[in-house]
Amino acid sequence: MSSARPAAGDPSELLTYLLKHAHRRLLALADAAIEPLGLEGREFGVLRALAAREPLSQQALAGDLGVDPTTMVAVIDALEDKGIVTRRPDPADRRRNAIELTEAGRATNRDAEAAYRAAEAEFLAPLGGAEAAAFSASLRAVLAIPDGPDTGDAGVAPARTDAG
Amino acid sequence: MSSARPAAGDPSELLTYLLKHAHRRLLALADAAIEPLGLEGREFGVLRALAAREPLSQQALAGDLGVDPTTMVAVIDALEDKGIVTRRPDPADRRRNAIELTEAGRATNRDAEAAYRAAEAEFLAPLGGAEAAAFSASLRAVLAIPDGPDTGDAGVAPARTDAG
DNA sequence: TATTGTTATACTCTATAACTATA
DNA sequence: TATAGTTATAGAGTATAACAATA
Numbered sequence: 001m002s003s004a005r006p007a008a009g010d011p012s013e014l015l016t017y018l019l020k021h022a023h024r025r026l027l028a029l030a031d032a033a034i035e036p037l038g039l040e041g042r043e044f045g046v047l048r049a050l051a052a053r054e055p056l057s058q059q060a061l062a063g064d065l066g067v068d069p070t071t072m073v074a075v076i077d078a079l080e081d082k083g084i085v086t087r088r089p090d091p092a093d094r095r096r097n098a099i100e101l102t103e104a105g106r107a108t109n110r111d112a113e114a115a116y117r118a119a120e121a122e123f124l125a126p127l128g129g130a131e132a133a134a135f136s137a138s139l140r141a142v143l144a145i146p147d148g149p150d151t152g153d154a155g156v157a158p159a160r161t162d163a164g
Numbered sequence: 165m166s167s168a169r170p171a172a173g174d175p176s177e178l179l180t181y182l183l184k185h186a187h188r189r190l191l192a193l194a195d196a197a198i199e200p201l202g203l204e205g206r207e208f209g210v211l212r213a214l215a216a217r218e219p220l221s222q223q224a225l226a227g228d229l230g231v232d233p234t235t236m237v238a239v240i241d242a243l244e245d246k247g248i249v250t251r252r253p254d255p256a257d258r259r260r261n262a263i264e265l266t267e268a269g270r271a272t273n274r275d276a277e278a279a280y281r282a283a284e285a286e287f288l289a290p291l292g293g294a295e296a297a298a299f300s301a302s303l304r305a306v307l308a309i310p311d312g313p314d315t316g317d318a319g320v321a322p323a324r325t326d327a328g
Numbered sequence: 329t330a331t332t333g334t335t336a337t338a339c340t341c342t343a344t345a346a347c348t349a350t351a
Numbered sequence: 352t353a354t355a356g357t358t359a360t361a362g363a364g365t366a367t368a369a370c371a372a373t374a
Binding site: 009011012014017018019022023025027052064066116126131135136138139142144 | 189
């Protein structure tokens with residue numbers, strides 16, 4: 001068929017369509033960027049959370065990242081198999097697993113953060129610097145998320161989903 | 165647990181996270197807006213395409229909207245059951261089904277378009293008018309989609325997905 | 329021989345429920 | 352009685368393969 005050019009009734013007139021495909025494109029770029037490190041997207045989210053404030057329990061990770069606790073089991077399994085995290089009973093409450101990064105995990109996190117930021121830059125390349133900043137600010141605004149991650153008061157929590 | 169406030173290592177620092185949740189929020193608003201009309205999101209996309217240039221074959225619809233042709237079968241089934249579209253063999257090529265809107269379907273499409281636009285407006289409400297316009301323009305820019313749907317030259321086709 | 333539409337099937341991803349152990 | 356983690360199972364959503372009708 002003909003090349004997919006916009007036409008009357010084209011789905012690209014819908015903001016839902018634009019947001020979905022923008023997300024998919026960035027996800028593809030980010031996945032490709034961290035894949036050489038042996039990481040999947042949702043694993044990267046776990047690594048970042050741990051690097052910032054380990055140790056964390058699996059339920060704390062699941063809650064922070066908005067994934068189901070049963071899903072987190074498999075994510076931690078995979079990261080443990082790769083030697084990126086360790087899982088041990090929390091001495092203070094032996095029902096809990098204390099999840100911690102290994103030294104290799106900390107190195108992987110640094111590499112992944114750099115790779116991810118490069119993917120973001122590639123995604124935003126068609127925009128100028130000011131336009132890119134405004135774009136991110138608008139996204140935070142529609143989600144009622146304050147500008148800085150440590151600014152204090154919070155917006156309403158987005159719905160449960162994976163760490164992407 | 166405490167309210168989900170941003171913290172160091174928070175996923176809201178990632179553009180993937182912001183895009184995903186922005187998409188989910190708009191989708192929830194749009195679904196709620198058209199649900200009273202008995203429509204699902206992906207059905208709305210089919211209605212819009214048909215209203216603009218019916219009749220269309222199922223494969224043409226699937227290609228335009230980026231869904232799998234086998235998925236389109238069930239969508240057309242549902243729309244036919246609701247009396248919104250008709251399915252008949254194309255006289256020019258009887259392998260094809262010519263999908264057309266019924267009169268009720270045209271009315272439903274008008275109502276759905278209005279309901280959807282209201283949902284978009286609610287989603288964009290935290291932004292000023294200029295900021296909202298810039299936001300949409302940035303989305304089109306990162307996807308290499310030209311500003312007007314009939315501007316002629318096309319960007320690269322976004323990857324296959326559903327009509328949302 | 330290729331294409332449209334259809335059906336049946338498989339696969340992926342995630343949530344729900346039930347269980348163990350700890351508190 | 353309640354919670355953290357685990358496992359098994361089920362559900363939604365979509366893609367793949369095979370088929371009939373038609374070109």
